[in-house]
Amino acid sequence: MNNSTRQAYWKKNLQYLIVLLAIWFIVSFGCGILFADTLNTIKIGGFPLGFWFAQQGAIYVFVILIFVYVVLMNRLDKAFDVDEQ
């Protein structure tokens, strides 16, 4: 495997990481902490939205993020032919 494909694979990987970690930061530190009070003015059923993100929503998003990462990386590994046989 040559050097430029290696670099291209790694660059794509880093792009995924940046996007996924940005979402990770926004749902927890953003919605759950920094903007929690503003979001609390919106109510979904019995839940103030900021409180829901802090105690429920952020955790659901975390789980989804990891599985999305698994799917994206498995595809990327195949595309660059670096997957495990």
Next chain:
Amino acid sequence: MSVQTWTFLIVGATFLLYIAVAIWARAGSTKEFYVAGGGVSPLANGMATAADWMSAASYLSMAGLISFMGYGGSQYLMGWTGGYVLLALLLAPYLRKFGKFTVPDFIGERYYSSQARLVALICAIFVSFTYVVGQMKGVGVAFARFLEVPFSTGILIGIAIVFFYAVLGGMKGITYTQVAQYCVLIFAFTVPAIFISLQMVGNPIPQIGMGGTLSDGTYLLDKLNLLSEDLGFGSYTTSGMDDRINVFFITAALMLGTAGLPHVIVRFFTVPKVRDARKSAGYALLFIAILYTTAPAVAAFARTNLLQTVSNTEYTEMPSWFKKWEGAELISFDDKNGDGRIQYVADKTANELTIDRDIMVLANPEIANLPAWVIALVVAGGLAAALSTAAGLLLVIATSISHDLLKNYLRPNISEKGELLAARIAIAVAVVGAGLAGMNPPGFVAQVVALAFGLAASSFFPAIILGIFDKRMNKEGAISGMIVGIVFTTIYIWYFKPQLGGPGTPDGYWFGIRPEGIGTLGMFINLIVALVVSRMTAPPPESVQQMVEEIRIPRGAGKAAAH
């Protein structure tokens, strides 16, 4: 049957199960002992990681803590789950590709230095030991309270059980026992939650029930806010402005610490492939999330129940659970104004009721009038949580001694058999040592969580991340970063923790950051020091740069830990 009989029955049955599993999965080689032979399926590894991760504190104390803190408790919920995203995306696949046994293994080879290995080794033992002492204490308390044996006997029973399956089975025994323990603890945690959710809001799913309506048509959380505000506790669902910065820093410190704890990281060395390491982190978080999303619901239900039951009620009309926990000195009532009623309010001078937060999970089934077997089940779950975490931590300590210290440092020529024996002796010594320390806990034990997470965040996390993502990082940078980070964090925590004898007062906090959250700052200091020092010194050798290139690509991961 009485609660006592049920407890003996259910706890006894679960213990038999653990022992049977341990005998079935005993280890024959060092590879089995350290990383379970590298053949654990991602699903089983996810469950084992979840049990390993969720300690007595998660199981018994967290819901109680949230119940008293309201929104402020979110820092534990997000902090102890969000770290798995970092683990899955930034650490687990690369460490699996690297394919050795321990965190010091990685640090030692990536930074081509036995000093780096030694620093990592000392950090790993220190972090794991402080953490395990607290677990042993938890085991002792749980046994003492439910089997009505003295505290020290409780710890001895705990030592005997862990000793048996950890020494016999190593990582293999521990992993499969943890799978069983996960099933016990999650069943035991969710069953009462479902019952209570049905009772209060008529919805069998607590996560949804929390946002449901009570029998009088008001939303549960609205009612809870109203009750809390009336008594002066402030709104349950919002935070004070000045607390925002601490929720932020503590959440971050817990996340970074999670991703840096050696007993969590080592779990990803046990799966067959890089692909499995990624998936396994996802399963682990899914299994953890089941408990972590149920806990806030339990907290809100329990709080509402408690306020409605006790507030301004005649003391003589209190239900039997109240008397029971009063007898155990975990609830106390002091009728200050002499009216025979309970005034439970935020104002300390008028408040008449003191409640130990730790009883919320344990008392919850009784408060909700659930059958005796459910109460016994909760006890078995608490013991499963404490034992599984203790075993995982003890293995890290034993591995550090027999593999990192003995095999790689003192006696490189030791045979496979000799190393396995050394590992068994090391774990035996560690179990007994932790038990004795738990029996007579040094004053710092109550503070260990802050300490262990802060130290893991400020030492391992940056060193490992930089080792993977910064090819230019060299040993000078990594070692100075780890040392500055861990020293800074230790001093700050010691200085501002009166329980540890530090002279500091809250007025002196840097940027108002409490000691629990300082690991976040320590992590950044480590990162900056490492980057600056590495750029001023020689780049790492070509072979190490090559190794980093290899770690970044999944193909070619040998069967686990092929030397």
